[in-house]
Amino acid sequence: MPTQKVAPDSSRRSETARRAILTAAFDLVGDVGYAKLSIEGIAAAAGVGKQTIYRWWPSKGALLFDAFLALTTDGGQDGQGGALPDTGDLAADLKLVLRAVVDELNDPRYDLPMRALHTEIVHDPALAADYAKRLDGPMRELKKERLRAARRAGQLAEDVDLDVAVDLIFGPILNRWLQRTGPLTHGYADQVVDTALRGLRPHEA
Amino acid sequence: MPTQKVAPDSSRRSETARRAILTAAFDLVGDVGYAKLSIEGIAAAAGVGKQTIYRWWPSKGALLFDAFLALTTDGGQDGQGGALPDTGDLAADLKLVLRAVVDELNDPRYDLPMRALHTEIVHDPALAADYAKRLDGPMRELKKERLRAARRAGQLAEDVDLDVAVDLIFGPILNRWLQRTGPLTHGYADQVVDTALRGLRPHEA
Amino acid sequence: MPTQKVAPDSSRRSETARRAILTAAFDLVGDVGYAKLSIEGIAAAAGVGKQTIYRWWPSKGALLFDAFLALTTDGGQDGQGGALPDTGDLAADLKLVLRAVVDELNDPRYDLPMRALHTEIVHDPALAADYAKRLDGPMRELKKERLRAARRAGQLAEDVDLDVAVDLIFGPILNRWLQRTGPLTHGYADQVVDTALRGLRPHEA
Amino acid sequence: MPTQKVAPDSSRRSETARRAILTAAFDLVGDVGYAKLSIEGIAAAAGVGKQTIYRWWPSKGALLFDAFLALTTDGGQDGQGGALPDTGDLAADLKLVLRAVVDELNDPRYDLPMRALHTEIVHDPALAADYAKRLDGPMRELKKERLRAARRAGQLAEDVDLDVAVDLIFGPILNRWLQRTGPLTHGYADQVVDTALRGLRPHEA
DNA sequence: TTGTAAACGAGACGGTACGTCGTGTCTTTGT
DNA sequence: ACAAAGACACGACGTACCGTCTCGTTTACAA
Structure with missing residues (x-):
């Protein structure tokens, strides 16, 4: 090769x-x-x-x-070989990942650069496309892969759109970070995962 | 008076x-x-x-x-008397609202101004606080009020955090709009509502 | 009265x-x-x-x-009753006056204001006219009066234009002050008076 | 060369x-x-x-x-080779020069720029120094050179300070121009030259 | 004695210019 | 040919004053 x-x-x-x-x-x-x-x-x-x-x-x-x-992408290889953890427990794995995301967003070393990048993306469709292809795309694929595995393991509904699922899990964290509508904590990450997995409706019986 | x-x-x-x-x-x-x-x-x-x-x-x-x-806020009164619709059917009501949001975000008359405002908020914590208090806050309260009603009607789990619920429902739309990670359609809005309400897990029997 | x-x-x-x-x-x-x-x-x-x-x-x-x-004009009354000194010695009297002028122009308390006023006069003909009438005019009249007295005393040529004479005596000091072409001293004042009175030509026998 | x-x-x-x-x-x-x-x-x-x-x-x-x-300085070379005229008749030569100065000062094309430059010089000592060195200095040297020639020819008193002499001849014209204390004419120029050369005192016998 | 009209302090307004900073282009001068 | 350096035309920044214009508030004259 x-x-x-x-x-x-x-x-x-x-x-x-x-x-x-x-x-x-x-x-x-x-x-x-x-x-x-x-x-x-x-x-x-x-x-x-x-x-x-x-x-x-x-x-x-x-x-x-x-x-x-x-x-x-330099030291760690986020996008290349870095698949999401799969211990069999979807909720736990997602919480782990989301907590890592939360930590990164709270890291002042990444906060400002990411906000800057985000702004450019918001205003520049061409850049947004590039971003979707080269950064968000691969990441999203990894996330969807983990969800696919979960589905195979019977932990995910068959008819769930994986993109929507990813949005549901990762969207709220991003928003809270960007708009500072509340504290961005591990607890919040856990809540999001639990709520997204379980849904808002009452648990049947 | x-x-x-x-x-x-x-x-x-x-x-x-x-x-x-x-x-x-x-x-x-x-x-x-x-x-x-x-x-x-x-x-x-x-x-x-x-x-x-x-x-x-x-x-x-x-x-x-x-x-x-x-x-x-001029013509219509978005924040004052404008409660969310309540027909008794939570999913339908939310879809109605989310579709309206989608339409607004797709309206070129509002797209650019909202992106601009969003950018300023992302970079200015003081402005973010103001936004939280004067725009997002009241809106969020209306949404939570609708969810509270749903909970009273037994359509919502007792232990769901309402803020998390709101984030779960409205966050994904905002993200898709900002980052253009996909088309922002009524269909997507419906999917988000359905998935958020039902959860990602398999439906129990 | x-x-x-x-x-x-x-x-x-x-x-x-x-x-x-x-x-x-x-x-x-x-x-x-x-x-x-x-x-x-x-x-x-x-x-x-x-x-x-x-x-x-x-x-x-x-x-x-x-x-x-x-x-x-407040404390001392420069223009009203203040005739130039007349001891009978024209040169001495003029030197006294010119030295006082030099001292005033060298006084930092008056330097900047006078330069400012001068500038406005240079650029504003209306103000220049006002200045000629209310400040320069009376002063000049006093100077001419002293010269007239000198002429009566046989110390001044009959055919000398008094305005030209005044210009000849007071002009050089003003110029040196404005353009800083040299140090503005009592010695210079004396030289100007002597030279103006005697003329540049060789003294006849 | x-x-x-x-x-x-x-x-x-x-x-x-x-x-x-x-x-x-x-x-x-x-x-x-x-x-x-x-x-x-x-x-x-x-x-x-x-x-x-x-x-x-x-x-x-x-x-x-x-x-x-x-x-x-562009077309004509005012400062370089332009010596003052020397016909042997000092008074006539000076009148010629002074009349030219008068004409220049009366030329509307030069009036405003020169007033502006003058104002800046009056208020800015650094600029005044520059002016003295690069414009007034060379000019003054030419004038003094003409006077030196006159002195050699016995038309000027031996003990006259040449700087004072220049001030006496050129100062009054400048002042009358700046302050508009009177009309700036060829006649005035002639008077100044005559008076400066002859002095104010009565002509001895 | 009491209006009433002006002059007053304060300062917002539509403007012009300030002097600085950054843009994106272009040119000069080494590598 | 690319690179560092930096001049260039341009445009916006945020500030300072301009001269005009209300605002209430004194203040002095006339009713």
Whole structure:
């Protein structure tokens, strides 16, 4: 099997500059926030000419997205081989995952960059599509895979739409984080999982 | 019944200018989008000096919020007397409401302004608090009221946290709208309601 | 002899406000300089509404002029009874006067206000006319009077134009002060008087 | 003879922009006057960004000065080779020069710009120093050179300070122009020269 | 003595310009 | 050919004042 190497945009391209830019972008947005994040600032922080940024990224959002992708997928491999845990207990596994998500969203190191990225996505359909394909898509597939396994194990209704299920489980956490409508805690994560699995209706008998 | 008079911020304040600004802000954000929305532009469109905006609003977000509040609460009374429908059939009622939400989110007249407002809220905790108190809060209360009625009618489990329930029902729609992870249709709204009410687990016998 | 009282512009006019404004204007221009002098600042410093200034003065220059007139003519009466000294020695008398002028121009308390007033005069012909009539005119008359006396005493050529003579004596000092083309000293004043009186040509035998 | 090339402030600097700015500044001040002269207006008239002005000039006065220098020294070379006329008749030569000065000061094309420049010099010591060195200084040297020649020819007293002499001859014209204390005519110029040369005292026998 | 009309302090208003910052493009000068 | 550097035209920022315009509140004259 041939080594699957991601082709660089150009053989001429300076890998040094690329990494410096991505790192600077990620760090800067964490420091100064989304509103004060500027291409100029990123270039200066990266020790790079502005043109080098404009040459390779079409928009601040795209750069932010790449920065995010590069610096979160780096050490751990969230999206590649990282399947969701499967101990057989769906609720427990989901709680584990959701608690991890909650922790990440509460981590100030990721909070600002993720909010920034989120904003760009909200306003840029092209970026949203890219996001759906390269970040949300793979993640969602992993989640659906876990649910499929649960269904096979008889822990999930046959007629449940897996996408809706994923939305039901992960949507509320994201919203509470974005809009700060309440504290984002492990307890809340557990409640969401339990409620989503069980449903809102009274338990029959 | 005493005259219900809203106290103005200042007796000196020009109501004409205030309304012109709010209208211009709302209209402009719909025209040019969030990224190109400028105080300068709003002032020009409103026929107003910039200082008049800076004098009364602390940030672009606050202005946007007020504009949103003033121009959506105006004709219809969303938050005051507008209780959620209660026909006795919880699922049907929720679907009705959610479909209305979907329609609104799909209305290009509201799409851009709402995205803009959302972005400001995401990045400004103070504004988020204001939003929680003045917009989301009352709405949420109405929703919870409907759920309480359903619970009294035995259509809702006694031990369900109402806030979590609201999040479960309304969160997914908001997310799909923001991130464009899929088409925002009546069908999707129905699916969310059904799944949320019934739960993900297999139906017991 | 009836008291020669200057009629106020209006019986309603507040003398308190008027004096506060003139004082504030003079003091402020000395503090912050001409460029940063603002009507708004004067009003604030005087504890007065802006309109009270606009009501009584047509321009910043006019106000500055009045302030100057009021606060320099106050204690000593420069223009009324203050004839130039006449000891019989024209050169000595002129040197005395010129040295006093030099001292005044070197006094930081008067430097900035006078420069400000000068600037307004240079750019505003109407103000220049007013200045010529109310400040420069009387002063010049006094100077010419002294020169007339000198002429009667045979110390001045019969055919000398007195206005030109005054210009010749006082012009150079003013210029050196304004343009800082050299140090403004008593010695310079003496040189100017001597040279002006004697002329540039070689002394005949 | 080596090419005498003035070093630009920076190799990167756009000569086009520089000239456009200087020209626009000079023209604008002539059109709208000193009070209404704005950097913004100059930039617009020059088809240039404001920053390009702020980048290269520390103040409006400095820009005005450069504009003046560039646009008056351009065609004719006022300061370089332009020695004062020397026909042997000092009075006649001085009258010629002074009449030319009078004409220039009366030329509406130069009146407003010169008043503006004068004002900036009066209020800005740094600019005054620059002016003394680059404009007034060379001019004054030419004048003094002519006077030195006259002295050598026995037409000037040996003990006369040449700076004072220059002040005496040129000061009055400048003052009358600035303060409009009288009409600025050739006749006045002649009178000043005659009086300055002859002195105010009676002609001895 | 009491209106009443002005001048007053305060300050909001529509504007203009300020001086700064960031945009995205372009040019210059090394590698 | 790409990169660092940075000038450029442009546009928006948030601030300071402009001169005009109400607002109540004194204040002094006239009824």
